[in-house]
Amino acid sequence: MIHLFFYSRRHLLNRTVLLISLLFIGSAFAQTRTRTEIRIPDILGYRTLKCDFHMHTVFSDGTVWPHIRVEEAWREGLDAISITDHIEYQPHKEDVKADHNRSFQLARGHAEALDLLLIPGGEITRRIPPGHLNVIFVQDVNILDKKDWYKAISAGVEQGGFCFFNHPGWYHSDNVSRWYEEHDRLLQDSLLHGVEVVNTRDYYPVAHQWCLDKNLTMIGTSDIHNPINLDYELHRGDHRPVTLVFAEERTPESIRDALFKRRTAVYSAGLLIGREEYLKAIFRTSIQIRVPGRAIRGKGSILLQIQNTSDIPYHLVLEEENEFISTPAKIVLSADKTVLFRVRSKADNLSGKKDFSLVYRIANLLATPETGLRVTIPVRVEFVPES
Numbered sequence: 341m342i343h344l345f346f347y348s349r350r351h352l353l354n355r356t357v358l359l360i361s362l363l364f365i366g367s368a369f370a371q372t373r374t375r376t377e378i379r380i381p382d383i384l385g386y387r388t389l390k391c392d393f394h395m396h397t398v399f400s401d402g403t404v405w406p407h408i409r410v411e412e413a414w415r416e417g418l419d420a421i422s423i424t425d426h427i428e429y430q431p432h433k434e435d436v437k438a439d440h441n442r443s444f445q446l447a448r449g450h451a452e453a454l455d456l457l458l459i460p461g462g463e464i465t466r467r468i469p470p471g472h473l474n475v476i477f478v479q480d481v482n483i484l485d486k487k488d489w490y491k492a493i494s495a496g497v498e499q500g501g502f503c504f505f506n507h508p509g510w511y512h513s514d515n516v517s518r519w520y521e522e523h524d525r526l527l528q529d530s531l532l533h534g535v536e537v538v539n540t541r542d543y544y545p546v547a548h549q550w551c552l553d554k555n556l557t558m559i560g561t562s563d564i565h566n567p568i569n570l571d572y573e574l575h576r577g578d579h580r581p582v583t584l585v586f587a588e589e590r591t592p593e594s595i596r597d598a599l600f601k602r603r604t605a606v607y608s609a610g611l612l613i614g615r616e617e618y619l620k621a622i623f624r625t626s627i628q629i630r631v632p633g634r635a636i637r638g639k640g641s642i643l644l645q646i647q648n649t650s651d652i653p654y655h656l657v658l659e660e661e662n663e664f665i666s667t668p669a670k671i672v673l674s675a676d677k678t679v680l681f682r683v684r685s686k687a688d689n690l691s692g693k694k695d696f697s698l699v700y701r702i703a704n705l706l707a708t709p710e711t712g713l714r715v716t717i718p719v720r721v722e723f724v725p726e727s
């Protein structure tokens with residue numbers, strides 16, 4: 341009897357311990373969140389930082405609390421964000437009474453906890469011209485709240501702010517970007533430093549050309565107002581547009597420095613937009629070419645492999661036929677995959693190791709508006725004449 345009692349008590353105790361353990365594990369899991377890194381390589385000695393410098397919260401016309409913006413960005417693998425609530429447009433102000441620094445102040449603690457860089461800023465919101473302009477890296481966002489837009493921008497830039505022209509096509513029914521005298525004035529006075537080449541899902545080729553002609557920094561932003569999952573199908577591999585910043589260090593100061601020196605590119609919906617040197621470096625650093633040890637015999641062939649370790653798929657279109665070897669007219673180097681394709685000899689009398697440059701255009705890498713980037717892919721192939 342005593343024996344049985346002892347066993348049942350122990351049994352009960354074991355069950356209790358198990359239940360408590362499960363509860364503990366359950367709550368530990370509930371605390372776990374995951375971040376999906378954006379795999380785009382560091383280049384040219386710089387860190388490639390993934391940034392979004394334009395978004396809204398309930399402190400203007402957004403629908404989320406600032407804290408959520410930080411959490412979303414961390415989960416999506418971003419390094420830095422700027423919450424840029426409208427200065428002149430605050431439809432929730434009857435319910436949410438605060439000054440223009442408040443969204444930054446509320447988000448800052450969570451950003452520090454998650455090691456996400458948070459950059460103060462605001463969106464000056466006027467009719468076109470001059471339209472909407474973000475000024476980021478200001479010490480006091482309230483400085484942007486002035487009757488005169490020129491004075492507002494000047495005040496922001498005087499505080500060290502970086503100013504860019506937002507969604508330049510959005511103001512017009514044809515969605516084509518237009519530049520005004522007001523922008524010339526800002527540019528001449530060193531008060532305009534960049535332009536959104538991408539805003540939400542829109543790419544502005546005209547604005548892309550301005551950046552090249554007027555030496556402006558290329559910016560791509562989400563301008564997100566809703567919870568990010570409502571506008572982007574993240575669970576299916578979709579992503580918000582980001583500005584890639586090539587910074588010396590992962591700090592706000594380094595990001596600011598890189599922005600002023602135009603060291604950026606824009607990654608949006610499978611497109612990579614930017615200056616040629618950066619796009620070429622990203623492509624080169626993303627791929628590894630594997631040529632098999634065996635030689636091509638006569639007019640035979642070998643299988644070549646190219647591994648793409650980045651998240652960017654590269655859509656290659658053959659630009660120049662090679663004199664000695666043939667390669668596919670189109671190759672898609674899918675993200676994080678290795679692609680296999682056949683290289684065939686055109687002549688039967690080649691012998692020894694030879695170096696070739698395969699000339700392709702990458703349709704989704706835009707160094708100039710709507711034209712794919714031309715790249716050369718070096719391969720060394722060995723030949724043995726047909727005996």
Ligand SMILES: [Zn+2]
Nearest residue numbers: 463472506507
């Ligand atoms: Zn706007």
Ligand SMILES: [Zn+2]
Nearest residue numbers: 394396463563
């Ligand atoms: Zn906006």
